[in-house]
Amino acid sequence: MTNEQLFDHIVRKRSFLCVGLDTDVRKLPACLSSHPDAMFEFNRRIVDATAPYAVCYKPNLAFYEEHGAAGLDCFERTCRYIREHYPDQFIIADAKRGDIGNTSAMYARAFFEQGTVDAVTLSPYMGRDTVAPFLAYEGRWAVILALTSNASAADFETLTLSDGRMLYERVLETASGWGTERNTMFVVGATQARELERVRRIVPGHFLLVPGVGAQGGSLSEVARCGMNDRCGLLVNSSRGIIYADSSERFAEAAAEAAARVAAEMDALLSARGL
Amino acid sequence: MTNEQLFDHIVRKRSFLCVGLDTDVRKLPACLSSHPDAMFEFNRRIVDATAPYAVCYKPNLAFYEEHGAAGLDCFERTCRYIREHYPDQFIIADAKRGDIGNTSAMYARAFFEQGTVDAVTLSPYMGRDTVAPFLAYEGRWAVILALTSNASAADFETLTLSDGRMLYERVLETASGWGTERNTMFVVGATQARELERVRRIVPGHFLLVPGVGAQGGSLSEVARCGMNDRCGLLVNSSRGIIYADSSERFAEAAAEAAARVAAEMDALLSARGL
DSSP states (O other): OOHHHHHHHHHHHTOOEEEEEOOOGGGSOGGGTTOTTHHHHHHHHHHHHHGGGOSEEEEBHHHHHTTHHHHHHHHHHHHHHHHHHOTTOEEEEEEEEOOOHHHHHHHHHIIIIISOOSEEEEOOTTOHHHHGGGGGSTTOEEEEEEEOSSTTHHHHTTOBBTTSOBHHHHHHHHHTTTSOTTTEEEEEOGGGHHHHHHHHHHOSSSEEEEOOBSTTOBOHHHHHHHHOBTTBOEEEEESHHHHTSOOSTTHHHHHHHHHHHHHHHHHHHHHHTTO | OOHHHHHHHHHHHTOOEEEEEOOOGGGSOGGGTTOTTHHHHHHHHHHHHHGGGOSEEEEBHHHHHTTHHHHHHHHHHHHHHHHHHOTTOEEEEEEEEOOOHHHHHHHHHIIIIISOOSEEEEOOTTOHHHHGGGGGSTTOEEEEEEEOSSTTHHHHTTOBBTTSOBHHHHHHHHHTTTSOTTTEEEEEOGGGHHHHHHHHHHOSSSEEEEOOBSTTOBOHHHHHHHHOBTTBOEEEEESHHHHTSOOSTTHHHHHHHHHHHHHHHHHHHHHHTTO
């Protein structure tokens, strides 16, 4: 998917919501406990319920790999289901991979040739070699970690370099030169909305994937104020706040309602920006 | 496995060789081309042939995930095969994972509870949150990327911080405080053997996983001179130089010969150190 297609989808849907499919079998609603394919069934019903309000789905691989080959199969079927039934949805494999050279190329093949996702999250630690193979696929994206929303982001990401900038700023500056605004996004945590202003000075045009709104405590209006550009430029993720909105039989309806509430706020924020 | 058990194994085997099971189906010997389970069969025969000369196996997940659920199943069966037939071998899942909090805990469960590996490679970019869940398992290890052997390691790993040190040195210093010498190793690339001296000043007692000897060009004697400590403290990996030593029907014998040559050199280096 191109950045123009993604932007068109956002404007049409009046939403820049990414639903995180962090599907933890320990948190599935009781009504699915005896379902033979509970994890996939949960995902399917969440996707069907939330698709009108979202432009993106982001399954986190950890939740699937926990179940070995069967879990990976569920991940793949979930992606195929979304691609087939909601072809305009952007799909991000939240894998945070970070290997090099022929190994990185192997991961790129796994996700982009065997799999059906639009984008993969990547760790920048080992440098360009990690990301380059993912940039060779037309219409596919590398989503590079810059500033994350966890407490220990301060261990390394915000260390000050000898030139006075912080490590994540250098990551943005260097890594934005590897690809283009058509194939590279950055992860910027929403618990640090003011940092988004610094980020926008370095990468004014790139899409940013913003986790940490909702359960992790970021404010959507702050994120939009500091991070939105004239092509929106934001995908804001919510996982637990939507997919676990309710644990009863009406979990899917509750997820839809939670997603609709976020989307309504996003609609207003887009309108305020004239989008 | 404890560090004492690993050290005992090294001294008994006269080897600190780690064989990288980077099994690329495009490079399998022709004699396996019609085998219904070629990837696993290749691994099984390589392991059987090289086990007398190695103390560690390191399958890189990328090569397995390329084949989706079936590939992950092959990875799991390979680990179980090693665990069952060669219980004193150390197994490292080269996954370079790097997520946080409950997601990182999920990965730890996937590898240490569902799986049978001793250790997992991790990227430090997001800080302590990435590594902590892996340190909660007695006898299991986090193997943290510090200085890697690829060209673009210079993009970020060797950036100078405001205190004059390089990023990877700060990673060593900070991350060595998260766990102990009994549950934490570091990856240090062998193409930069002189850097090993700097590394040893920061983490004198930790085991180091050293890739890049062989096909990537590092010198084993240089690595031992700069990196060996009085408990050996080294696992030196070779992948392509061993597993693809020959593409004929005698691929496994050739792998054994290549591993034996490396082990002979390691024996001499251990003896020179009085181990």
